[in-house]
C-alpha cells in the first residue's frame with residue numbers, strides 16, 4: 001500500500017477528550033475516528049489490525065474444534081423475556097419497536113447471544129450423540145453504555161467473538177471449558193499480549209467455573225488481586241482474603257460513650273468530625289437477605305462484597321435494605337446504625353477484620369448520635385465472623401502466606417460455565433443413553449476483538465507511538481525513501497516494494513514528498529515493526545538502513561538480496577514473534 005493512496009490521517013496533537021494512551025494513539029495514528037460517543041469508524045490501518053486479531057481468534061477457535069456460524073444482531077424481545085434478561089440488562093439492552101404492516105414488533109440488538117444460540121440448538125440438537133459441540137461467531141454486539149469512554153475500550157457497539165459449548169455432563173463441560181481456556185492462552189500469546197487469567201465469580205456451577213483474561217494496565221477499569229509468590233489471581237469481586245493473625249493492639253478498652261454528631265453520618269464526615277481514622281470506625285450496613293433484615297459490620301475503610309455477604313448469609317437474594325426497614329430495625333434515621341442497642345434483634349455478620357478492633361466508633365441507633373469506645377464482646381457480639389469485604393492491596397493471599405497486590409487491568413476475554421440456566425429457560429433438552437430427557441449443559445466464552453487491539457496499544461507503546469507485534473501490525477514493513485523525487489531512490493524503492501509484495505510481505509510505502517523527519521515520526525507513531533530507509537548515501541554504498549520499531553539502534557543490510565533478507569526477517573518474526581516478545585513484553 002502506498003501512503004498517498006490510503007487514508008491515514010495522523011495527528012501531532014493529543015485529541016481533545018482522549019484520556020488514556022490507547023485512545024490517544026488510535027486517534028493520532030489514524031486507526032479510528034469517532035462517529036459519536038461510544039461508536040467508531042475503523043480507518044484502513046485500524047481495520048487491518050482488527051482483522052488480524054479476528055483471524056488469530058478464528059484460527060484458534062477452529063483448531064480447538066469450535067464451529068463457526070453467524071447469528072443475527074436483530075433479536076425478538078420475546079427471547080429475552082423468556083430468560084428474564086430484559087430486566088437484568090435494563091438500559092444496557094438497546095431495544096425498539098418497528099412497524100410491520102398493522103402491528104408493532106419489539107426487538108433488541110443482541111448484546112450477547114446465549115438466548116439465540118440456545119433456541120437454535122433446542123431445534124436441532126436432541127440426542128446425546130450430537131454432543132459435545134461448541135458453536136462460535138465473530139459479530140458486532142450492542143450494549144448501551146451509560147458512560148462511553150476510553151476510546152474503543154468502552155463503546156456501545158463492538159466486535160466480539162462469542163462461543164457456546166453444549167455438553168451432556170459436567171465432566172464433558174469441563175473438557176470443553178479447558179479446550180477454550182487453552183485456545184484463549186494461544187490467542188493472547190500470538191497477539192503479543194501480556195495477560196493474566198484470573199478467577200471470576202462462578203455463578204450456578206460454583207467452584208472453579210469462570211475465568212477472565214486480563215491485561216494488567218494502569219488505566220484498566222477492572223481490579224485484579226494477584227499473588228506474585230504462588231500465582232493466585234482473581235478479580236476483586238471474587239478474590240478471597242487469606243487469614244492473618246489480627247493481634248489486638250495493646251490498647252486498653254475505654255468506656256462506651258455517646259457523642260453528639262449533628263448532621264454528620266457518612267464515614268468520611270464522622271471521622272473528620274470526631275478526629276478519628278476511618279479504620280477505627282465500625283461501618284454498619286443493613287441488608288435484606290431473602291427479605292430478612294441482616295446487619296453487616298465492616299471496618300470503616302473497607303467495602304462490602306455483596307457476593308461474599310450473600311453466601312455467608314446463605315441467601316439466594318441480597319439487597320441493601322430500604323429506608324423504612326433501616327429506620328424500623330435501628331430506630332434511627334439512615335446513617336446512624338450500629339451494632340450496639342439496635343431496636344430490633346436481627347442477625348449480625350461481621351467481617352473478620354472487625355475482630356481486631358479496639359475502641360471503635362459507630363452509629364448509636366439514634367439520630368445525630370455516635371458511640372465511641374465500642375468494644376467487641378463487652379458491647380456487642382456478632383452471630384458470626386466471615387470474609388465479607390473486597391480484597392485490597394496488601395491483604396493476605398488465600399493460597400499461601402504471601403501478600404496480594406492490587407493491579408488494574410483490561411478484560412479481554414471471559415470463559416464461563418453456565419450450567420443449565422438458558423437450556424432450562426428455553427427448553428433445550430436432549431435424550432441421554434437411557435432415553436431420559438435432560439437439559440443441555442452449557443458454557444459461554446467471549447473475546448472482545450477491539451479490546452485486543454486497544455489493550456495491546458495500551459501496554460505496548462512509547463512516547464513516540466504504537467509498538468505493534470508483527471502478528472497485529474497493520475503492515476509489516478515500512479518503506480521510507482528519503483527523497484521520492486530522486487530517480488535512483490525511486491528505482492530502488494519500487495524494486496523493494498514490488499519484490500516484498502510479491503513475497504507476500506505487507507508493505508506500507510511512504511511515497512509522500514515530505515521531509516524524512518516527518519516520515520520517521522509517522523513511522524514511529526503508526527508503529528510498523530520493521531522500518532526500511534532508502535537514502536542516497538546508503539544506495540551509493542549498496543546498503544539499506546533497517547530498524548525494528550522496538551530497537552533503539554538501526555542496522556544495515558546489503559541492498560543486494562535485500563528483498564530476500566527482509567522477507568526472511570519478517571517470516572521468522574511471524575513464526576515465533578521472538579524479537580517483539582524478548583524486547584517489548586515484560587514478564
Ligand SMILES: [Zn+2]
Pocket residue numbers: 227228229230231232397398399400401402403
Ligand atoms: Zn499466594
